Amino acid sequence: MSKRISLTQYLIEQQRGEAQIPAQLRLLIEVVARACKSIAISVNKGALGDVLGTAGSENVQGEVQKKLDIIANEVLIEANEWGGHLAGMASEEMDDMHAVPMHYPQGEYLLLFDPLDGSSNIDVNVSIGTIFSVLKHKGGDVTNASFLQPGTDQVCAGYCVYGPQTTLVLTVGRGVAMFTLDREQGSWVLTADQIKIPEDTKEFAINMSNMRHWDAPVKRYIDECLQGKEGVRGKDFNMRWIASMVADVHRILTRGGIFMYPWDKREPNKPGKLRLMYEANPMSFLVEQAGGASTNGLQRIMEVQPGQLHERVSVVLGSKNEVERVTAYHREAK
Ligand code: AHM
Ligand code: MG
Numbered sequence: 001m002s003k004r005i006s007l008t009q010y011l012i013e014q015q016r017g018e019a020q021i022p023a024q025l026r027l028l029i030e031v032v033a034r035a036c037k038s039i040a041i042s043v044n045k046g047a048l049g050d051v052l053g054t055a056g057s058e059n060v061q062g063e064v065q066k067k068l069d070i071i072a073n074e075v076l077i078e079a080n081e082w083g084g085h086l087a088g089m090a091s092e093e094m095d096d097m098h099a100v101p102m103h104y105p106q107g108e109y110l111l112l113f114d115p116l117d118g119s120s121n122i123d124v125n126v127s128i129g130t131i132f133s134v135l136k137h138k139g140g141d142v143t144n145a146s147f148l149q150p151g152t153d154q155v156c157a158g159y160c161v162y163g164p165q166t167t168l169v170l171t172v173g174r175g176v177a178m179f180t181l182d183r184e185q186g187s188w189v190l191t192a193d194q195i196k197i198p199e200d201t202k203e204f205a206i207n208m209s210n211m212r213h214w215d216a217p218v219k220r221y222i223d224e225c226l227q228g229k230e231g232v233r234g235k236d237f238n239m240r241w242i243a244s245m246v247a248d249v250h251r252i253l254t255r256g257g258i259f260m261y262p263w264d265k266r267e268p269n270k271p272g273k274l275r276l277m278y279e280a281n282p283m284s285f286l287v288e289q290a291g292g293a294s295t296n297g298l299q300r301i302m303e304v305q306p307g308q309l310h311e312r313v314s315v316v317l318g319s320k321n322e323v324e325r326v327t328a329y330h331r332e333a334k
Contacts, residue, residue, distance in 0.1 A: 007033055007168070007179050007188035019174045025156060028085040028109055028134060033168055033179075033188055035079035036130050036160035039072045039116070040181060043128065043162040052123050060095040060310055061275075068122050069093055072115035072130060086111055087137035090147050090309055092278055097144050097309065109155070110135040110147055112278040117159075118244025127163035129246025133282035144309050147277065151302030157282035161246045167191075169253065171289040176253065197292040198256035201319040203238045205248045205259045213264035217297065217329035245274065249283050249317070253290055258318040260326070262297065271296070272314035276306055280313045293323035297330040 011026045042051050055065045073093040080086055084105035090097040092114040100106055111134055118128040134156040135149050158170040166181035168188055176195040179188035204225055211219070225237040240257070242248050248259050263272050274280050284294035284301040294301045294317035301313060316326045 005190040007190070010177060010179075010190050014172055014174070019172050021156075021172050022108075024085045024107055024109065025134070025172070027083055028080070028107075028111065029156060029158075029170065029172075031079050031083055031085070032076070032111070032132055032158070033160075035076045036166075036168060037181065037186070037188075038075050038079070039068075039130060040160070040162050040166045042068065042071055042075075043122075046125065059093050061092070063119070065093060066116070066119050066122050068128075069116045069119055076111075076113055076115055076130070080111060083107070085109055088142040088146065089113070090144070090277065091115055092275060092310070097142065097147060099142050108137055110137050110142070112147060112282075114275070114278045117246045117279065118242070121242070121244050121247075126244065127161055127242065127247035127250075128244050129159050129161040129250075131159040131246060131279055131282050133157045133278055133285070147309055148306045150305050151276075151281035151284055154281060154285050154302075157285040159246045159249070159282065159286070161244075161250045163247060163250075167250065169195075169250065169286060171286050173285075173289065176286055176290045178253075195253055195290045197253060197287065197290045197319055199291070199320045201256040201258060201322055202235055203240060203251075203255075203257040204322075205240050205242075205252075205257060207241055207243070207261070208239070210264050210266070213266050214262060215264070215297075215330075215333075217326065217333045218260065218262045220329050221326050245279060245283065249287070252292070252318045253286065256319045258322040258326070259315065260317075261315045263314040270312050272312045274313060274315050276301070276304060276311045276313040277309060280315050280317075283315075284317060287317045291320065292318050293320045293327075294318075295323060295327045297327060298334070 014021045055067045057065045082104045085107040088097050088099050090112045113132040156172045160168045168179040178192040180191040228236040287294050296314040
């Protein structure tokens with residue numbers, strides 16, 4: 001049997017090697033991974049753990065919170081408060097950022113997360129996940145404004161998908177690595193490294209029920225995919241939509257594809273549904289590190305300057321040549 005590399009060993013090698021990740025960042029990643037293990041246990045218990053259903057509250061974006069949204073948020077906060085690696089945290093489930101209490105040492109990093117992505121899939125036993133992004137705290141008091149850094153400033157990003165397997169996917173800016181949770185041992189084992197997304201694909205992911213609300217460039221792209229072999233693309237396309245961004249992005253990192261959640265006319269004043277800081281940015285970092293591309297239709301997502309913590313953004317990411325095509329259609333339309 002080939003030698004197993006644990007997450008700890010991988011990170012220590014990253015610390016010693018070219019990436020030279022600082023000890024505090026290594027601790028941060030290990031703490032997040034431990035929190036994900038704990039969330040995975042709750043997710044797995046399902047009805048037996050009384051974790052399904054709604055919590056009877058709403059988050060700042062007016063979305064009904066599920067019990068697991070709140071549990072996952074609490075697990076991540078409790079795990080990360082006391083280690084001395086963080087200056088503050090921000091989450092999809094909290095209106096404002098959460099400062100590290102003064103009685104704990106203050107660290108150099110800022111952690112942002114969507115504690116449980118794909119909430120609509122919790123109760124129906126479909127893959128869900130945790131997405132996270134790490135920024136450097138640039139100094140001074142920690143406020144919401146401290147987090148408003150473009151995605152290019154991220155020092156680490158990742159997600160954990162709670163599916164048939166529990167998989168942690170990570171980048172510290174030197175490619176993308178995947179770890180699978182070995183439940184008997186309780187450890188994360190490296191199962192793929194230097195992942196590459198194929199530049200071309202025949203698979204797209206978009207919520208087709210919104211078709212009538214789309215903008216012309218998105219409609220053009222999908223129409224051409226649907227025409228298949230007989231159309232301008234000259235090939236048949238397949239469609240997948242899981243409604244958990246983590247699961248859709250995981251498929252794309254595994255076998256390629258394009259994922260889109262574009263702006264649409266349902267809420268014309270919002271740039272899109274997905275959130276820039278803790279959904280689109282970390283996923284864009286991972287996708288770019290795997291050789292893919294990620295834009296909002298016009299601009300590289302990681303170069304968008306955020307104006308607020310819960311800012312939304314239009315998302316087109318995945319196989320490079322397809323993302324470039326969709327982006328070109330948007331530019332032509334302009
Ligand atoms: P959530 O963070 O509240 O779960 O919302 C984000 C999710 C994404 O994971 C997914 O791509 C999208 O919402 C699905 O939206 P829709 O139900 O409109 O298809
Ligand atoms: Mg989400």
